[in-house]
């Protein structure tokens with residue numbers, strides 16, 4: 001995903017070849033190229049600007065010790081800043097509570113149902129006993145999709161086909177999980193094509209009714225900068241605990257991955 005970006009960053013450092021120290025003048029072209037590389041990767045322009053401003057501040061006037069060249073020093077500064085941008089600590093899923101409730105939210109087509117299945121598989125491999133919950137009440141096909149998935153991976157599923165209230169489905173699923181020794185409950189919710197009030201209300205109501213330990217916001221990384229706005233809206237309403245990036249196998253340029261953490265300051269917990 002980051003191949004194009006790393007190639008462009010590498011060539012940005014070439015401007016510093018043969019220089020004995022970093023100054024405003026010789027670092028300008030490198031910074032320009034770094035900014036362009038980030039924009040080409042679909043990073044939000046404001047973030048790209050703040051990022052390069054902060055690199056400039058750290059780089060200019062930095063004493064170059066004899067052992068390393070300005071180019072090497074610049075690579076180090078950029079790497080540190082990129083690490084800070086993405087989050088420097090690994091963030092794990094909190095599954096300490098029994099049962100742990102995980103709410104999966106995001107736009108329609110972002111990959112929530114697919115991810116819910118993958119997450120259940122991942123938890124099963126960790127000797128957990130997950131329960132998948134079909135809380136997308138609008139499309140009967142969504143319940144079928146999760147049912148087929150659950151069968152394929154050998155995980156229990158909770159479906160109430162005649163219940164048109166997502167909140168009560170979630171509550172009933174929790175009662176079922178407690179009776180059946182399921183220790184992680186994964187609630188796959190409905191999404192809309194774009195952020196809308198009704199969807200936000202519904203998922204916010206589910207949140208307040210069941211108090212999940214984890215709220216994972218699923219986002220299609222191919223949506224680029226749009227993903228940043230969606231993430232912000234969802235975070236304002238749900239205060240989610242982590243981000244799941246999907247479709248990284250497509251021709252994404254990585255911009256969403258770089259921008260979301262920066263914008264909402266929530267960790268990327270999974271790449272699906």
Ligand SMILES: Nc1nc2c(ncn2[C@@H]2O[C@H](COP(=O)(O)OP(=O)(O)O)[C@@H](O)[C@H]2O)c(=O)[nH]1
Pocket residue numbers: 106107108109110111112113114115191246247248249250272
């Ligand atoms: N290439 C690719 N396709 C995915 C990925 N995750 C989901 N999809 C596909 O995207 C479409 C929507 O996924 P789905 O899980 O139903 O999204 P939902 O509406 O958020 O539940 C389906 O055709 C999935 O097969 C992924 O990581 N990579």
Ligand SMILES: [Mg+2]
Pocket residue numbers: 112113114136142188189
């Ligand atoms: Mg779905």
